[in-house]
Amino acid sequence: MDSQRKKVLEQVLNLVTSPKDRSSVSLVCKDWYDVERHSRRHVFIGNCYSVSPEIVTRRFPNIRSVTLKGRPRFSDFNLVPPNWGGDVRPWLDVFAAEYPQLEELRLKRMTVSDESLEFLAASFADFKALSLLSCDGFSTDGLEAIATDCKNLTELDIQENDIDDKSGDWLSCFPENFTSMEILNFSCLNSDVDFDALESLVSRCKSLKVLKVNKTVTLDQLRSLLNHAPQLLELGTGSFWQELTPSQHSELERVFSNCKNLHALSGLWQATALYLPVLYPVCTNLTFLNLSYAATLQSWDLAKLVANCPHLRRLWVLDTVEDKGLEAVGSNCPLLEELRVFPSSPDGDDIVDGVTESGFVAVSHGCPRLRYVLYFCWQMTNAAVATVAQNCPDITHFRLCIMTPAKPDHLTGEPMDEAFGAVVKTCTKLERLSVSGLLTDLTFEYIGKYAKNLEYLSVAFAGDSDQGMQYVMNGCPKLKKLEIRDCPFGDTALLSGLEKYESMRSLWMSACLVTMNACRSLASKVRRLNVEVMKDDENGDDSQADKVYVYRSIAGPRKDAPAFVLTF
Amino acid sequence: MVAEMEGCTRKEEEACPQLLDLIPRQRDWLVSRDIEGSSHGSSSSEEKKLELRLGPPCQNWSMERERDEKSQSLLSLGYFSSPMFSNQTQKLISSYQQQAKVGSFIHLPVNPNKASQPCCSKVVDLQNAERKGFSPAPANTAVLPNTSQKRTAPAPIVGWPPVRSFRKNLASNNSSKPAVESENVVQNKVPNGKPVETSRQGLFVKINMDGVPIGRKVDLGAYDSYQKLSSAVDELFRGLLAAQRDSCAGGTKNKQGEEKEIAGLLDGSGEYTLVYEDNEGDRMLVGDVPWQMFVSTVKRLRVLKSSELSALRLRSSKQDKMPL
Numbered sequence: 094m095d096s097q098r099k100k101v102l103e104q105v106l107n108l109v110t111s112p113k114d115r116s117s118v119s120l121v122c123k124d125w126y127d128v129e130r131h132s133r134r135h136v137f138i139g140n141c142y143s144v145s146p147e148i149v150t151r152r153f154p155n156i157r158s159v160t161l162k163g164r165p166r167f168s169d170f171n172l173v174p175p176n177w178g179g180d181v182r183p184w185l186d187v188f189a190a191e192y193p194q195l196e197e198l199r200l201k202r203m204t205v206s207d208e209s210l211e212f213l214a215a216s217f218a219d220f221k222a223l224s225l226l227s228c229d230g231f232s233t234d235g236l237e238a239i240a241t242d243c244k245n246l247t248e249l250d251i252q253e254n255d256i257d258d259k260s261g262d263w264l265s266c267f268p269e270n271f272t273s274m275e276i277l278n279f280s281c282l283n284s285d286v287d288f289d290a291l292e293s294l295v296s297r298c299k300s301l302k303v304l305k306v307n308k309t310v311t312l313d314q315l316r317s318l319l320n321h322a323p324q325l326l327e328l329g330t331g332s333f334w335q336e337l338t339p340s341q342h343s344e345l346e347r348v349f350s351n352c353k354n355l356h357a358l359s360g361l362w363q364a365t366a367l368y369l370p371v372l373y374p375v376c377t378n379l380t381f382l383n384l385s386y387a388a389t390l391q392s393w394d395l396a397k398l399v400a401n402c403p404h405l406r407r408l409w410v411l412d413t414v415e416d417k418g419l420e421a422v423g424s425n426c427p428l429l430e431e432l433r434v435f436p437s438s439p440d441g442d443d444i445v446d447g448v449t450e451s452g453f454v455a456v457s458h459g460c461p462r463l464r465y466v467l468y469f470c471w472q473m474t475n476a477a478v479a480t481v482a483q484n485c486p487d488i489t490h491f492r493l494c495i496m497t498p499a500k501p502d503h504l505t506g507e508p509m510d511e512a513f514g515a516v517v518k519t520c521t522k523l524e525r526l527s528v529s530g531l532l533t534d535l536t537f538e539y540i541g542k543y544a545k546n547l548e549y550l551s552v553a554f555a556g557d558s559d560q561g562m563q564y565v566m567n568g569c570p571k572l573k574k575l576e577i578r579d580c581p582f583g584d585t586a587l588l589s590g591l592e593k594y595e596s597m598r599s600l601w602m603s604a605c606l607v608t609m610n611a612c613r614s615l616a617s618k619v620r621r622l623n624v625e626v627m628k629d630d631e632n633g634d635d636s637q638a639d640k641v642y643v644y645r646s647i648a649g650p651r652k653d654a655p656a657f658v659l660t661f
Numbered sequence: 662m663v664a665e666m667e668g669c670t671r672k673e674e675e676a677c678p679q680l681l682d683l684i685p686r687q688r689d690w691l692v693s694r695d696i697e698g699s700s701h702g703s704s705s706s707e708e709k710k711l712e713l714r715l716g717p718p719c720q721n722w723s724m725e726r727e728r729d730e731k732s733q734s735l736l737s738l739g740y741f742s743s744p745m746f747s748n749q750t751q752k753l754i755s756s757y758q759q760q761a762k763v764g765s766f767i768h769l770p771v772n773p774n775k776a777s778q779p780c781c782s783k784v785v786d787l788q789n790a791e792r793k794g795f796s797p798a799p800a801n802t803a804v805l806p807n808t809s810q811k812r813t814a815p816a817p818i819v820g821w822p823p824v825r826s827f828r829k830n831l832a833s834n835n836s837s838k839p840a841v842e843s844e845n846v847v848q849n850k851v852p853n854g855k856p857v858e859t860s861r862q863g864l865f866v867k868i869n870m871d872g873v874p875i876g877r878k879v880d881l882g883a884y885d886s887y888q889k890l891s892s893a894v895d896e897l898f899r900g901l902l903a904a905q906r907d908s909c910a911g912g913t914k915n916k917q918g919e920e921k922e923i924a925g926l927l928d929g930s931g932e933y934t935l936v937y938e939d940n941e942g943d944r945m946l947v948g949d950v951p952w953q954m955f956v957s958t959v960k961r962l963r964v965l966k967s968s969e970l971s972a973l974r975l976r977s978s979k980q981d982k983m984p985l
Contacts, residue, residue, distance in 0.1 A: 170820030227825070253827040281827060334874050363874030367966065385828075389874050391961075393944070417942055439824045440817060469822060496822040527823075553821065578820070 094124040102128045112137050131155060138162065139598050141179060141203065142623065145648040146187035158197035158222075159188070165601050165642055167576060168202055169227055172603055172640070174627060178653050180204045180230075182212075189216035197222040197248075204228065210235030214242035222248035222276075232257035233284065240266035247300075248276040258284045261309070265290035274298040278305035280329045280360060285309045296321040305329025308362040308386075313341055319348040328352070330360035333368055333387070342371070350374035359383035359409075366394045376401035385409040385435045396421035407431040412447035412469060419452030423459025431465035432456055436496060439469070450477030457484035465490040472503040473530060478512035482519040491516050492527035498554040498579075501531040508532055514539035517547075527551040534561040541568025548573045555580055562586035566593050576601040584611035587641070591615070594622050599644040607638045609659075616661035621645055624661040625654070864956070870898045870964035871933070881956050887927055887948050894935060894964060895923040926964065934967045 094102075106129060109115055119129040135158040138144060150156075163179025181203045188195055195217045205228050213220065220243045225231075233256070239249065240263050261284040267274075274294065279286075286309055295301060295318050303326060304318065310331030319325070337345065345368070355375045364387040379402050384390055388411055395410065395418035405426040410418065412434055422429065434448055448470050454477050457463060463485040473495050482488070493512075501508055509530035517523060517539050524546055528536060532555035540547065541564035548571050556562065562582040565575065566589045574597065583606035594600065594615075609626065616624040627640035650660040864882035877897050884890045903920040925931025927948045935947040939958040947955070947962070 167820060169825045170823050171826065172820045253825060255826075332874075334872065336872070365869070365871055365874060366969070367871050389869065389876060391869065393938075435828060436822060436824060439822050439829055469824075494822050498818065498821065551823075553823075 099124070099128050103132045106132050110135075134158060135197075136160070140644055140646075141181075141184065142648065142651045143598070143644055143646045146184045148647060150187055150191035154191070155194075156192050157194060158199075159184075159192075159195065160199040160201075161203065162201045163203035163228075165576070165599065166202070166574075167578070167601055167603065172578065174629065174655075174657060176655050177627070177658065178204075178651065178655065180206075180209075180653065182206065182209050183653075185209055185212055185216070193217060194219060196220060199224040199226075200228055201226045202228065204230040205235070206230045207232055207235035207238070211238040214238045219245055221245055221273075222250075224248065224250040224252075225254050226250075226252045227254065229255035233259045233261070233263045233282070236263040237266045240264070241268070244268070244271065245273050246271075247273050249274070250276055250278045251281060252278060253281050256282065258282050260284050261286035264294065267294055272297050272299065275300050276303040277301065278303065278329065280305040280307050282307045283309070288314055292317055292321065299324075301325065303327040303357075305359060306331045308332045308360070311335050312337060312345060312368065316341065316345045316348050319352060323348070323351040324354060325352055326354050327357035327381075328355055328360070329383075330358070331362060333361045333364035337368075342368075346371045346374070353378070355379070357381035357383070359386070361387040361390075363387070363389060364394075365389055366397070369394060369398055372398065373401045378404065380404055381407040383407075383409040384414075385411055385433065387411065388413060388437055390414060392417035392421070394418075396425075399425045402426060403428075405429055407465075409433040409435070411435050411437040413437045414448070415446055416448055416452035416455065419448060420455040423455040423457075426460060428462060429456070429460035430462050432460070432463060433465075433467040434469055435467075436469040439496065447471050450474045453477055454480050454484075457481040461485060462487065464488055467492040467494075469494045469496060471496055472500070473509065473512065474502045474504050475507060475509060475511040475515075476502075476504075478509075479515035479519075482515045486519050487522060488516070488520040489522050490525040491520065491523060492525065492551070493529055494527065495530040498529075499531045500529075508535070510535040510539070514543075517543040521546065523547055525549040528555060529553060531555075533557050534564065537561040537564040541565050544569050546571055550575050552577045553579055556582060559583055559586040559589070563589040566590040572596075573598045575599075577603075577605060579604040581606055584608055584614075587611050588615060588618075591618055594619055594643060595645055597645070599642065601640075601642055603640040605641075607641050608636050609638050610636070612638050612641060613661050615643070621647060623650055626659045626661070628657050628659065866937075866959055866961050868894065868897070868962040868964070870902065871966045871969065873898055873901050875901060879962065881959065886952055887955075890947070891926045891935065894926060894962075898964065899923055923964070929967055929970070932967060933964045934970050935962060936965055936970075937962050 115129060119126045130152050133153045134156060136153055136156050137160045139162050141161050141163050164173050164177060167173060179202060181200055196219055210231055223239060265287045301322050306329060308331050312335040315330055349371050352375050356378050358379055361384060382402060382405055391413055392415045395414040399422050406428055408429060450473050453468060461484060464487050510533055513528050513536045523544055526547055534557045537556060547569045559582055563586055587607050588611060612624045612626055616622060623644055623646045625642045626638040629639055654660055865878050865880050867876055868879050869876045879893060884893060899920055923933055926933055926935040936944055937947050937959045938944050938961050940960050
């Protein structure tokens with residue numbers, strides 16, 4: 094291919110942005126591979142140990158934006174021991190040398206030290222966007238470095254991190270002439286913010302589109318912020334309770350009614366019915382309402398709110414809204430595509446009724462476009478789940494968590510097999526599935542047989558025998574991620590996936606019946622597969638593998654593994 | 662912490678191989694447990710007791726819970742499993758529950774529901790002891806759970822339910838105060854000789870107040886008139902409301918002075934009015950029906966700003982619902 098043609102191809106490829114499409118392009122021929130790698134600006138790395146920074150920078154010399162994920166997802170639930178790994182620093186060192194033009198970094202479940210943040214701020218002159226989700230290892234000092242040195246920052250998104258929250262002073266570190274911020278999210282921090290600094294920042298960043306403050310920001314302060322930023326598209330409020338004077342109250346109503354472009358609303362900590370009516374003017378345009386921090390919101394509050402939200406596409410709530418609240422959603426939000434119901438009392442130490450099968454069915458009746466469901470509840474029935482699947486056949490993500498492990502259908506006493514059977518049979522586009530409740534191997538037989546598009550499966554306290562997992566490994570042609578805890582799946586089950594693991598991103602098995610020998614055998618039989626075992630207790634039985642993490646890698650065994658991680 | 666607990670499970674498995682080996686991979690788990698019990702020296706009379714225990718599990722369940730709460734005995738380990746576990750899962754879950762209990766024993770020795778066994782290796786002995794002492798068997802028989810047992814109180818399992826710790830903290834921040842409160846109320850109830858379990862399930866209702874971001878629970882069994890309920894509500898929320906106003910006022914610490922009685926809850930003459938949601942989901946004014954009828958139909962209470970009241974379509978219970 095001459096250089097002229099390469100130029101043309103490059104121009105065309107610049108219009109191809111989807112990572113999947115670009116991967117396909119790179120497989121056409123050597124020339125296309127070459128043009129693709131030189132024109133690639135963004136790279137997504139789903140597992141930071143599946144490849145090395147050297148390999149990435151060698152293949153893609155012109156990257157501007159990197160998304161990098163670290164620890165297995167179960168680390169979110171304390172199943173991965175501390176200091177397991179996933180440090181971003183080795184990546185930053187190589188990026189600083191090879192990608193001085195780097196503008197964007199999105200990290201999930203990685204360890205990011207303050208030194209790393211300082212290094213980042215100092216190394217990339219044109220750095221624009223930093224997003225940290227479920228990361229740890231840093232403090233607000235690191236944020237100070239980012240605020241001080243990233244002169245062109247447009248996005249700082251700090252979400253649900255395990256951060257050492259020393260103070261809110263970092264907000265005052267943005268230089269006086271800094272005006273580029275477009276997305277600012279610090280909703281997960283606890284410290285009082287320097288409000289004057291925040292207000293000044295918001296007032297001078299005229300392109301601010303997304304602002305999510307933490308719960309220390311009061312309603313009256315929010316009023317001031319909104320006064321400066323009526324152009325906001327997404328807002329995360331602080332505490333939504335404060336004794337307001339009538340004039341403050343009407344002023345709050347006024348600023349909200351000025352936010353004509355707002356389409357996403359979150360925060361609303363401590364919201365009670367009292368001030369919800371100020372939101373009604375913006376409700377009409379809302380497509381995303383996140384009430385999952387509003388623990389005091391009840392069914393009637395939600396009912397009144399959603400009655401004003403006819404265009405809602407995504408709704409997150411706590412189970413304090415109960416079935417009646419969900420009924421109101423069903424009758425008011427016909428366009429709903431995503432529903433997440435989180436538990437207000439996940440340990441069950443409070444007498445909260447939560448939501449049941451009837452709320453689930455009510456939503457499915459009223460919201461036929463539902464595609465994404467995350468539903469935490471204490472009881473469920475096979476019939477209800479089957480009805481939901483019938484009503485919403487386009488579901489792609491179905492995550493049902495019945496919080497009592499291995500709980501049967503509470504009306505019939507039957508296992509929940511038919512429920513998930515109905516989901517995989519009816520919802521043929523299903524990509525992600527989380528199962529719970531009392532489940533026999535039959536559930537997995539259904540999944541293996543019908544879930545042809547399934548990419549991501551989570552299993553807990555389920556199944557009878559190796560056969561269960563074997564059904565999944567022998568079916569599910571598109572499976573990428575499989576995470577299993579506390580299931581009677583052993584060596585035969587593990588080894589039944591030999592053919593599969595190369596096409597999968599990862600397999601997690603904890604508290605199952607897998608032995609060290611099987612792990613060793615698996616590693617020896619499949620090339621480019623890292624089989625890691627986390628030993629929790631050195632005095633334990635050496636033949637059992639408590640926590641197994643299997644992933645493909647072209648970088649070989651990782652070199653930073655702590656002592657409790659054995660790699661085969 | 663995780664490491665400790667996991668290690669404990671394994672030690673337990675090592676220490677009592679017989680117990681685990683004898684759990685077959687079929688569904689007759691309970692039966693096999695009985696066999697295993699007798700193989701550890703229990704007499705035939707004990708076997709009979711075991712048979713008797715296969716009665717309605719719901720009843721057993723509540724008896725056991727009640728007994729647990731009353732005796733607070735460390736031997737009351739009948740750790741309850743959810744009904745109908747499938748064979749292997751049963752083993753895994755119960756080992757998790759035990760392990761979790763060991764954890765909770767260390768931290769919360771007073772919590773009667775989580776009374777634990779100090780030593781894992783004594784599982785078999787202690788289970789036998791439990792059988793001798795208390796006839797109810799763990800409610801893991803293959804019978805339908807009672808519907809009133811709306812949810813089993815789950816022993817804490819590491820990482821379950823799968824909620825990010827960020828969210829867990831969120832929930833505990835919000836519910837910590839009411840939880841403490843309800844425990845106090847439960848303890849206060851015991852001298853009345855009333856079965857704690859009943860009052861917990863039957864007469865506690867949630868109560869929220871406009872402008873107070875913390876929900877409470879109130880035990881209606883402790884009162885016999887609207888007037889007493891009204892004063893209780895005042896007591897519950899007076900301090901909270903003052904504190905709330907105080908903190909919102911921005912640091913002017915004047916707590917004592919600001920606390921004022923929440924009066925006129927029942928006749929609409931005060932700043933706040935007490936309303937309730939009944940079992941059919943209708944919202945009504947508190948005080949319209951005889952007390953006992955109120956108690957039997959109320960599902961939750963709410964203290965509304967009286968100014969908000971007119972905006973609500975309240976159903977007049979007398980005319981529409983319960984003609985007297």
